Amino acid sequence: MSISTDPPALAPSQAQEPRDYQYYKKVFAGQNFPLAYLDLDLLEQNIRAIAARTGGKRIRLASKSLRSVEVLKRILAADPCFQGIMCFTAREAVYLASQGFVDLLLGYPIWNEQDIAAVAETIKAGTQITLMIDSVEHITQIEAVACRHEVTIPVCLDLDMALHLPKLHVGVWRSPLRTAAQIRPVLDSIVAAPHVSLDGIMGYEAQVAGLGDNYPKSAPKNTVVRYLKQRSIREAAARRALAIELIQSYQLPPLRFVNGGGTGSLHTTRTEAGVTEITVGSGFYAPALFDNYRDFRYQPAAGFAIEIVRRATPTIYTCLGGGYIASGAVGGDKLPKPYLPSARWSRWKVPARSRPHLADRPSLGDTVRHRAGSSVRYIALTALRRDVDTSIRHSEHGDPSATPQ
Numbered sequence: 001m002s003i004s005t006d007p008p009a010l011a012p013s014q015a016q017e018p019r020d021y022q023y024y025k026k027v028f029a030g031q032n033f034p035l036a037y038l039d040l041d042l043l044e045q046n047i048r049a050i051a052a053r054t055g056g057k058r059i060r061l062a063s064k065s066l067r068s069v070e071v072l073k074r075i076l077a078a079d080p081c082f083q084g085i086m087c088f089t090a091r092e093a094v095y096l097a098s099q100g101f102v103d104l105l106l107g108y109p110i111w112n113e114q115d116i117a118a119v120a121e122t123i124k125a126g127t128q129i130t131l132m133i134d135s136v137e138h139i140t141q142i143e144a145v146a147c148r149h150e151v152t153i154p155v156c157l158d159l160d161m162a163l164h165l166p167k168l169h170v171g172v173w174r175s176p177l178r179t180a181a182q183i184r185p186v187l188d189s190i191v192a193a194p195h196v197s198l199d200g201i202m203g204y205e206a207q208v209a210g211l212g213d214n215y216p217k218s219a220p221k222n223t224v225v226r227y228l229k230q231r232s233i234r235e236a237a238a239r240r241a242l243a244i245e246l247i248q249s250y251q252l253p254p255l256r257f258v259n260g261g262g263t264g265s266l267h268t269t270r271t272e273a274g275v276t277e278i279t280v281g282s283g284f285y286a287p288a289l290f291d292n293y294r295d296f297r298y299q300p301a302a303g304f305a306i307e308i309v310r311r312a313t314p315t316i317y318t319c320l321g322g323g324y325i326a327s328g329a330v331g332g333d334k335l336p337k338p339y340l341p342s343a344r345w346s347r348w349k350v351p352a353r354s355r356p357h358l359a360d361r362p363s364l365g366d367t368v369r370h371r372a373g374s375s376v377r378y379i380a381l382t383a384l385r386r387d388v389d390t391s392i393r394h395s396e397h398g399d400p401s402a403t404p405q
Contacts, residue, residue, distance in 0.1 A: 034321035042301035055270030062281025090115035120149040146195035154199035200257035209262030212292030
């Protein structure tokens with residue numbers, strides 16, 4: 001049975017049971033494990049919280065974190081501030097277009113001619129798909145394919161938002177475009193390409209959006225991270241403003257969007273006058289990584305449960321199963337995190353071991369609830385809402401063998 005895609009009721013939530021170990025134990029009774037789940041009540045709380053923090057900006061959904069067509073539709077229908085999707089790949093964009101989505105931005109450049117051709121044909125059919133670029137070579141490749149298909153392909157200019165200090169690089173190695181001198185040749189190539197149009201610009205300040213600054217027992221580290229974040233915020237704003245001013249000097253058509261930030265920088269990126277939209281994905285599920293941010297807190301809506309199969313001592317349990325490592329830099333904060341029952345845990349292993357608190361001490365056959373470290377990529381979810389138990393299929397968007405979701 002598929003989850004309803006009707007808009008969720010976003011009025012103040014009714015009183016709900018505490019989302020503790022006993023609650024989920026009751027809800028999951030009779031299920032097969034491992035099991036991934038999405039608590040729709042908590043998802044709706046996160047939808048409301050994110051919508052309330054936009055500062056008037058639009059929110060583009062990141063499909064690399066929200067791997068369900070039904071969940072994407074649910075969020076888009078919830079509030080007018082949610083508009084468009086940032087896709088992971090070209091095939092995913094074409095697939096999402098076939099599912100009725102109309103405003104699709106690729107988050108990463110593509111090169112394969114067949115992928116560009118598939119996008120070109122989808123654009124001709126009436127779907128808005130924008131390709132990401134950061135080089136003259138990208139424009140040359142896209143122009144050649146677009147010319148053959150007799151279509152104009154919109155592109156988004158990806159800017160580098162990393163903080164470059166003497167002997168220190170803070171952020172990700174993403175786009176090579178930081179200065180006007182680096183951006184200008186790409187703009188020149190767009191102007192010279194009759195089948196390419198500049199649709200928008202994007203700058204993702206990963207060292208702000210993706211880096212926690214409130215880790216327990218880590219005061220010195222938190223202080224340094226907050227300083228680097230504040231400096232990055234200023235430089236990112238200046239870099240985006242410079243790019244906008246440079247583009248305006250070319251007398252090109254107005255940009256349709258200026259995209260920036262992520263879940264972890266929503267409260268700062270929204271203050272930039274030039275930014276029109278912010279991309280948010282895993283924030284709707286609230287993985288464990290976001291527990292270490294000072295400025296916001298969302299509800300742990302998604303997780304997975306694995307079954308206890310062994311008891312080495314009266315207080316040490318072994319669970320069978322595992323989860324996905326989060327994307328990005330590998331570290332302890334990106335590992336799946338045991339959540340319920342409250343416990344002291346070993347490093348992530350398969351099987352995993354636990355020392356639960358006495359109040360929630362489980363038995364063989366009971367389960368331990370985990371949250372993903374960062375962006376959530378489950379193959380199948382069970383959706384929970386006020387004692388309603390229904391399935392949501394998740395698959396890698398764009399896989400021709402995937403069942404439509």
